[in-house]
Amino acid sequence: xxxxxxxxxxxxxxxxxxxxxxxxxxxxxxxxxxxxxxxxxxxxxxxxxxxxxxxxxxxxxxxxxxxxxxxxxxxxxxxxxxxxxxxxxxxxxxxxxxxxxxxxxxxxxxxxxxxxxxx
Numbered sequence: 001x002x003x004x005x006x007x008x009x010x011x012x013x014x015x016x017x018x019x020x021x022x023x024x025x026x027x028x029x030x031x032x033x034x035x036x037x038x039x040x041x042x043x044x045x046x047x048x049x050x051x052x053x054x055x056x057x058x059x060x061x062x063x064x065x066x067x068x069x070x071x072x073x074x075x076x077x078x079x080x081x082x083x084x085x086x087x088x089x090x091x092x093x094x095x096x097x098x099x100x101x102x103x104x105x106x107x108x109x110x111x112x113x114x115x116x117x118x119x
Contacts (some may be wrong), residue, residue, distance in 0.1 A: 017114065048104055055097035062090040 013021040066086045 059094035
């Protein structure tokens with residue numbers, strides 16, 4: 001239930017994490033069955049994890065392909081130009097994937113720590 005007097009004035013209650021809490025009128029009891037919280041999934045973080053997986057898979061494939069290409073003809077018979085391009089870009093793709101993994105794990109650690117009660 002919302003308290004229309006406080007909403008008109010513009011006051012808001014804030015919980016420990018700084019999130020706004022709806023004002024409850026002292027004359028109206030709280031609902032017996034509060035709504036369940038849904039698991040909030042950030043689609044941008046999911047997209048970054050997918051990009052990270054694609055970068056790492058492509059990087060390891062390119063590294064193995066170039067190493068196999070140096071040893072002799074391969075199953076895919078990649079051209080010399082493609083092998084050269086893969087050799088040039090593979091370290092940067094792998095480095096980007098590792099850095100993106102570290103950044104995402106750091107992001108998850110910060111959000112996990114914010115949810116933990118202060119001790």
